[in-house]
Amino acid sequence: MNHLSLIIKREYLNKVKNKSFIIMTFLSPLLMVGIFSLVAYLSQLNNDKVRNISVLDESGLFHSQFENKDQLKFEILENVSLEEAKKITEKSNKYGLLYIPETASIEDLSKRIVFYSEDSPSLFVMDNIEDAIQAKANSLKLTEAGLDAALVKSLKVDIDTQLETFGGQETSKLGSGLKLIFGGAAGYLLFMFIIIYGNMIMRSVIEEKTSRIIEVIISSVKPIKLLLGKIFGTSLAGISQFLVWVILLMVLSVAVSAIFGVDFSQVQSPQQEIIQQAQNSPDGMEGIFVDVMRELNTLPIANLIIMFILFFVGGYLLYASLYAAIGAAVDSETDTQQFMLPILLPLILAVYVGFFTVIEDPHGTVSQVFSFIPFTSPVVMLMRIPFGVPLWQQLVSVGILFATFMGTVWFAAKIYRVGILMYGKKPSYKELIKWLKY
Amino acid sequence: MENLLVAENVSKSFGSFKALDDISLSVPQGSIFGLLGPNGAGKTTFIRIINQITMPDTGTVHLDGELLQPHHIEYIGYLPEERGLYKSMKVGEQAVYLAQLKGLSKAEAKKRLKVWFERLEIGDWWNKKIQELSKGMAQKIQFVVTVLHEPKLLIFDEPFSGFDPINANLIKDEILTLRDDGATVIFSTHRMESVEEMCDHMALIHKSRKLLDGKLIDIKRQYKSNTFEVGMMVDDKDKVSKLLQDKFETFPATFKTINDELQYKVKIPESETPNELVFYLSNLGQLTHFVEVVPTANDIFIQTVKNHY
Numbered sequence: 001m002n003h004l005s006l007i008i009k010r011e012y013l014n015k016v017k018n019k020s021f022i023i024m025t026f027l028s029p030l031l032m033v034g035i036f037s038l039v040a041y042l043s044q045l046n047n048d049k050v051r052n053i054s055v056l057d058e059s060g061l062f063h064s065q066f067e068n069k070d071q072l073k074f075e076i077l078e079n080v081s082l083e084e085a086k087k088i089t090e091k092s093n094k095y096g097l098l099y100i101p102e103t104a105s106i107e108d109l110s111k112r113i114v115f116y117s118e119d120s121p122s123l124f125v126m127d128n129i130e131d132a133i134q135a136k137a138n139s140l141k142l143t144e145a146g147l148d149a150a151l152v153k154s155l156k157v158d159i160d161t162q163l164e165t166f167g168g169q170e171t172s173k174l175g176s177g178l179k180l181i182f183g184g185a186a187g188y189l190l191f192m193f194i195i196i197y198g199n200m201i202m203r204s205v206i207e208e209k210t211s212r213i214i215e216v217i218i219s220s221v222k223p224i225k226l227l228l229g230k231i232f233g234t235s236l237a238g239i240s241q242f243l244v245w246v247i248l249l250m251v252l253s254v255a256v257s258a259i260f261g262v263d264f265s266q267v268q269s270p271q272q273e274i275i276q277q278a279q280n281s282p283d284g285m286e287g288i289f290v291d292v293m294r295e296l297n298t299l300p301i302a303n304l305i306i307m308f309i310l311f312f313v314g315g316y317l318l319y320a321s322l323y324a325a326i327g328a329a330v331d332s333e334t335d336t337q338q339f340m341l342p343i344l345l346p347l348i349l350a351v352y353v354g355f356f357t358v359i360e361d362p363h364g365t366v367s368q369v370f371s372f373i374p375f376t377s378p379v380v381m382l383m384r385i386p387f388g389v390p391l392w393q394q395l396v397s398v399g400i401l402f403a404t405f406m407g408t409v410w411f412a413a414k415i416y417r418v419g420i421l422m423y424g425k426k427p428s429y430k431e432l433i434k435w436l437k438y
Numbered sequence: 439m440e441n442l443l444v445a446e447n448v449s450k451s452f453g454s455f456k457a458l459d460d461i462s463l464s465v466p467q468g469s470i471f472g473l474l475g476p477n478g479a480g481k482t483t484f485i486r487i488i489n490q491i492t493m494p495d496t497g498t499v500h501l502d503g504e505l506l507q508p509h510h511i512e513y514i515g516y517l518p519e520e521r522g523l524y525k526s527m528k529v530g531e532q533a534v535y536l537a538q539l540k541g542l543s544k545a546e547a548k549k550r551l552k553v554w555f556e557r558l559e560i561g562d563w564w565n566k567k568i569q570e571l572s573k574g575m576a577q578k579i580q581f582v583v584t585v586l587h588e589p590k591l592l593i594f595d596e597p598f599s600g601f602d603p604i605n606a607n608l609i610k611d612e613i614l615t616l617r618d619d620g621a622t623v624i625f626s627t628h629r630m631e632s633v634e635e636m637c638d639h640m641a642l643i644h645k646s647r648k649l650l651d652g653k654l655i656d657i658k659r660q661y662k663s664n665t666f667e668v669g670m671m672v673d674d675k676d677k678v679s680k681l682l683q684d685k686f687e688t689f690p691a692t693f694k695t696i697n698d699e700l701q702y703k704v705k706i707p708e709s710e711t712p713n714e715l716v717f718y719l720s721n722l723g724q725l726t727h728f729v730e731v732v733p734t735a736n737d738i739f740i741q742t743v744k745n746h747y
Contacts, residue, residue: 006538014527212522216583219489219516220539222508417491 003221004229011204011233016240025241029248037256051095051125056085058102059109061140065132072128086116096121098129106137106144180359183383186308187351190315190378194347197238197316198323202336204230205327205416224413227328231320231409300385307385307394314401315378319347321405325412328419350376354383362387372397374404442467442591442622443488448497450483457483458494459646465591465624465639470617472637472654473626474739479643481626482519485593488624489516502590512541515589519596519626521580523568530564533583540587547586554582558608573600581609585616592616595626610636630736640735642742649742654735661733661741665705666712667691668719669727675700678722685718697726 015021052073055066066074075094077085082099089097096117103109113133115121139149205227208214217226326339353376357366362384371381371389377397385394443465450458458480465471475481486492488499490506499506501513524532530551537547555561558578568576577600585592594613598606614636617623625637633640633654641651650657668691672678678700682688689703700723706715712730719725733741 003539006535010535014524018526207524211525212520213524215486215491215518215520216516216522216536216580217539218491219514219518220511220536 003225004232007221007226007229008233008236011230012236015200015204015234015237021237021241025244026248029245029252032249033252033256036253052092053095053125053129054085054089054092054097055100056080056082056097057100059100060102062100062133062136065136067132069128072125089116095125100133106140110137179386180383182304182386183354183358183379186312186382187354187379190312191347191351193238193242193312193316194319195344197235198319198343200238201231201234201320202323202327203333204234205324205412206330206333209331209419218417222413223328223416224409227321227324227409227413227416231317231324235316235320300388303391303394304385307398308382310398311378311382311401314374314398314405318374318378318401318405318408319343321408321412325408325415328412328416330419346375347379350379354379358383358387363389372400374401377401440467441465442502443624444500445484445488446498446500448484448487448494448499450480450487450492450494456646458487461497461643461646461648463641463648463651465622467622468617468620469639470613470623470625470637472633472640472735473624473643474628474630474633474640474735475643476743480646481643482595484643485516485518485595485624485626488591488593489514512587513590514593515540515584515587515591516593517580517584517595517597519599521577523576523579525569526567528564529566529568529571529579532568533579533586536583537586540589542587550586551582554586558582558612574602574605577601578605578609581612585612585621589621591622591624593624593626596628597625598627598629598632630734630739633735637735642739644743644746649746650738657738658733661738663705663731663733664708664710665689665703665731666715667693667701667703667727667729667731668715668725669693669695669697669699669701670719670723670725671697671699672723681722693727695727699726701727703731 050071050073052075054075054077055062056077057063063076066076068074077088080088085097085099096115099114099116100109101112103112115126115129142149142152208217208226322343326336326343329339330336350370353366353370357364357370358380361367367380367384370376371384371393378401381389381394381397441464443463445461445463448458448461449456461480461484463484473481473484483492487494488501488506490508490511501510504510527535530548533551534544534547537551538544542550552561555564560575560578563571563575563579568579571579581597584594592613597609597613601609610632613623625633627633638654639652640654640657642649670678679702682702682704687705689705691701691703693701695701704715706712712728716725716728719728
């Protein structure tokens with residue numbers, strides 16, 4: 001067996017057999033599912049709460065507007081003064097009182113509606129109430145102007161621009177969204193992976209120094225082989241852990257939702273709701289599904305998958321080699337702090353460029369340039385590819401990425417070789433550059 | 439005798455600091471070669487060049503007649519002064535791993551390890567982790583790992599540090615056995631008594647330069663000063679003292695004896711032979727002690743280094 005595979009094997013087994021590694025591998029999914037279940041359970045509790053609201057409508061225009069819903073119950077108060085209504089509402093322990101005064105015109109009304117409650121009402125409640133009043137008020141205004149509300153509605157024109165490339169390929173805004181989601185997910189995954197496993201590689205490179213075995217090892221193998229072996233071995237261990245996590249998470253979430261009846265789809269952030277609302281097409285859910293499938297079919301799936309793997313691996317290896325270089329330069333983990341930020345900055349930059357510039361103009365100069373710079377290309381190029389990037393550009397970018405990776409490892413090996421000559425001294429950037437000349 | 443290792447005009451600088459300045463050395467096949475020098479003299483740098491951890495700026499190193507190449511690491515066993523083992527790995531698998539890196543097959547490594555572990559009576563450590571062992575125990579394993587691939591050239595940097603006298607002796611005997619089996623040994627140490635005991639060749643490096651090298655005996659001859667330690671029973675000590683001091687260059691001497699005698703170190707001129715001194719002394723009284731003062735490695739070390747300050 002040659003040196004590289006020996007080192008990879010040792011690094012891998014050493015990581016995988018480590019007790020804390022094993023514990024984390026199996027405990028993390030449990031914790032995550034546990035937390036998610038808790039959140040889901042809590043938001044269910046929250047949603048189940050029914051809010052009773054009294055309505056005092058002196059204008060007499062909106063009686064019919066307030067329909068009871070699952071979480072909102074309306075009670076119309078009649079023939080009481082505002083003061084009495086307040087008292088009644090407070091006594092009966094209701095959520096709040098909606099007061100609609102009688103006014104000369106509907107314009108006046110819009111400013112004078114008041115909602116009384118114990119403390120500030122939730123956005124959800126106010127949205128519901130305002131929607132109900134607004135709809136009625138609008139149609140009242142139309143009638144006032146002598147227009148038929150139904151007629152106006154039928155006259156309204158919805159513009160939905162169809163997008164098509166010169167090649168005749170149909171695209172759509174939904175498609176753009178999907179592409180962004182793909183690029184964003186890929187970038188985010190890479191980001192997480194680097195943050196979780198980059199440190200592991202760095203620690204593994206420092207290991208030889210803290211255990212003082214470095215000189216024995218380095219007299220048997222070339223530093224570059226040792227570093228490559230460490231990067232590959234640790235990455236494989238990371239991938240194994242990641243796979244176990246994914247599988248365990250899937251199994252556990254299915255099991256938990258089956259046993260406890262917790263519905264994970266209810267754990268939603270406000271953004272997701274907005275996206276959903278925006279996508280509400282007249283065809284309903286089935287329509288969206290069909291649209292999504294159609295859009296997916298237009299994406300260059302094979303290209304995407306292959307490039308995703310290449311850029312993910314390349315990007316990960318590049319950053320891993322930077323972590324390895326830091327490990328090579330220092331003696332102990334406490335000395336690594338000063339080097340951390342410079343590593344993460346390009347990655348953060350890549351994500352920002354991806355989300356702001358690529359969305360704006362996938363083939364603009366900025367996007368193009370950043371999709372070739374190796375430190376940002378894994379994120380930016382991956383986000384560009386769904387919008388159509390010539391193959392040669394993709395290949396050049398991948399080539400640059402892997403060449404830079406090898407360059408960084410070489411650089412790290414150089415630092416490593418010199419680093420062993422100086423135990424116990426914290427290197428400055430200036431010294432690092434000097435070391436390269438040795 | 440053929441030379442296993444020949445270094446010619448090796449120089450190495452780190453920035454503006456010159457670590458090795460034009461060093462040429464020959465290590466004869468089958469010798470135990472002491473590489474001596476004060477701290478920071480450049481010994482470790484020289485050893486690292488042999489191990490191809492660093493490259494010389496100028497100069498060449500030949501091993502067994504060939505210019506030093508990457509595959510030569512299999513012929514070299516190196517025990518550095520800064521040494522350790524992977525803390526979380528088990529003794530056995532760690533030793534097998536390190537042996538594999540030196541080019542042994544897994545099966546062969548296991549076989550040889552069993553033999554060595556038996557020999558050093560550490561067989562029951564196989565499944566222990568390094569962190570469970572004491573420092574001396576770990577050193578034993580490092581020694582085994584260093585010699586396991588039966589290298590032609592063994593390089594030990596302070597091999598006895600961390601050993602108790604019993605284990606130091608054990609290791610010393612093992613090194614001598616390895617030499618007898620045909621290995622060549624380079625020894626870097628500050629412990630002069632082990633140089634005296636084991637080395638047949640030596641080189642002294644000081645401030646990046648080689649000050650002297652050669653056979654230990656030759657060097658000692660070179661440094662001998664025609665001085666003899668004498669002890670004699672005389673009637674009148676003062677009178678004889680006076681006579682000796684007038685005739686020769688003398689130094690006070692103390693050595694253990696059963697007699698109450700006059701003790702001196704006497705230096706004779708180049709032109710005189712020891713026989714003439716003995717003849718002269720025996721006329722003055724009863725000669726009980728007559729030994730040539732042979733410079734120790736320690737003396738040579740201190741004297742040479744001091745002369746070059």
